[in-house]
Amino acid sequence: DVKVTQSSRYLVKRTGEKVFLECVQDMDHENMFWYRQDPGLGLRLIYFSYDVKMKEKGDIPEGYSVSREKKERFSLILESASTNQTSMYLCASSSKDRAGANVLTFGAGSRLTVL
Amino acid sequence: GQNIDQPTEMTATEGAIVQINCTYQTSGFNGLFWYQQHAGEAPTFLSYNVLDGLEEKGRFSSFLSRSKGYSYLLLKELQMKDSASYLCAALDSNYQLIWGAGTKLIIKP
Numbered sequence: 718d719v720k721v722t723q724s725s726r727y728l729v730k731r732t733g734e735k736v737f738l739e740c741v742q743d744m745d746h747e748n749m750f751w752y753r754q755d756p757g758l759g760l761r762l763i764y765f766s767y768d769v770k771m772k773e774k775g776d777i778p779e780g781y782s783v784s785r786e787k788k789e790r791f792s793l794i795l796e797s798a799s800t801n802q803t804s805m806y807l808c809a810s811s812s813k814d815r816a817g818a819n820v821l822t823f824g825a826g827s828r829l830t831v832l
Numbered sequence: 833g834q835n836i837d838q839p840t841e842m843t844a845t846e847g848a849i850v851q852i853n854c855t856y857q858t859s860g861f862n863g864l865f866w867y868q869q870h871a872g873e874a875p876t877f878l879s880y881n882v883l884d885g886l887e888e889k890g891r892f893s894s895f896l897s898r899s900k901g902y903s904y905l906l907l908k909e910l911q912m913k914d915s916a917s918y919l920c921a922a923l924d925s926n927y928q929l930i931w932g933a934g935t936k937l938i939i940k941p
Contacts (some may be wrong), residue, residue, distance in 0.1 A: 721874070759836060760919070761933030771856070775928045818882065818923055823874035 720744075721824035723808050729830045736795040738827050740808030747812060748819060749791035751775075751783060754805040754826070763806075766791055798831045805829075834858045836932035838920050844910055844939045852918050852935045864903045866894055869918040869934065872911045875919055878905070907937075913931020915939045 724739040748767055752760040752775075762775030764783040772783050778800060784792045791810075795802055806827045807832065811819035844850040856864065863882035867875040881887055881896035881903060890935045893906040907914055920932040 757840075757933055759923075759933050760929075761931075762928070818865075818880055819927075820865075820877045820880065821867075821875075821929075823876070825872075825874045 721808055721810055721822050723806075723824035723827045725827050726825065727828050727830075729832065730798050731832050732799060733832075734770045734798050736798050736829065736831075737807055737810075738793040738795075738829070740791045740793070740824055741789050742791075742808075742810040742822070743789065744810060744812070744822065745788070746810035746822075747788070748810060749785065750811075750821065751781075751791065751793045752807045752809065753777070754807055760807065763793065795829075798829075800831050803829060803831045834922075834924060834928055834930045836922060836931040838918075840933070841936045841938065843940060844907075844911055846912060846939055846941050849906065849908050850910060850937065852907075852920075852937065854903045854905075854920035854932055856903070856920070856922040856930070856932075858922045858924040858930055861898060862923040862925065862927055864894075864896055864923070865919075865921045865929070866903075866905045867921065869917045869919060871916070875909045878914050878918075879936055902908050910939050912939050912941070 721742045750765040751763040766785040782794045808824040809821040838854045866878040869875040879894035886895045891908045894902045917934040917936045918936045921929045
């Protein structure tokens with residue numbers, strides 16, 4: 718059973734703390750993504766990566782950074798957490814399917830609360 | 833701008849049929865996805881349409897009209913386990929996904 722595993726399901730952090738969200742996939746996918754999901758909004762792309770050590774900004778990269786040192790692992794870093802970063806964070810991976818249309822496999826999510 | 837619209841919430845009865853609509857406006861178009869997300873769980877892929885018409889997969893079907901910027905997901909013979917949010921997402925000319933806010937489907941016995 719293929720999987721995207723997010724190491725922490727629930728985290729509570731204080732304003733200003735550095736936060737690491739880890740994501741590992743076992744499907745040998747090239748592409749990995751970090752989204753945040755908030756009520757009443759569509760998924761918003763934070764960062765994505767098409768290969769090891771490569772990263773691209775998504776729609777809302779401010780306040781976040783990422784690291785992809787190994788193909789299977791994509792980490793999201795909040796350098797100094799703020800209350801407006803309280804959200805559900807979803808990691809996803811994909812490989813090319815049907816002429817560029819990538820089917821995403823998601824992790825179960827990490828719910829972060831910043832106090 | 834780019835935009836996806838879908839109803840916020842729908843209610844249907846077990847055993848019935850429900851249609852969840854999605855309209856999109858994107859810069860270019862390379863297909864439309866539907867994902868299912870149960871509460872507290874990962875979204876899972878349901879369907880992908882790039883050509884006009886209806887694609888059927890068991891109890892679930894997905895329809896696309898490119899000229900109208902419109903898609904729907906049709907769920908037949910509803911079961912309680914179909915209670916979930918259904919996410920519509922369009923692929924734009926840069927192969928970036930534009931997501932709708934999701935439709936929460938409530939199934940009543």
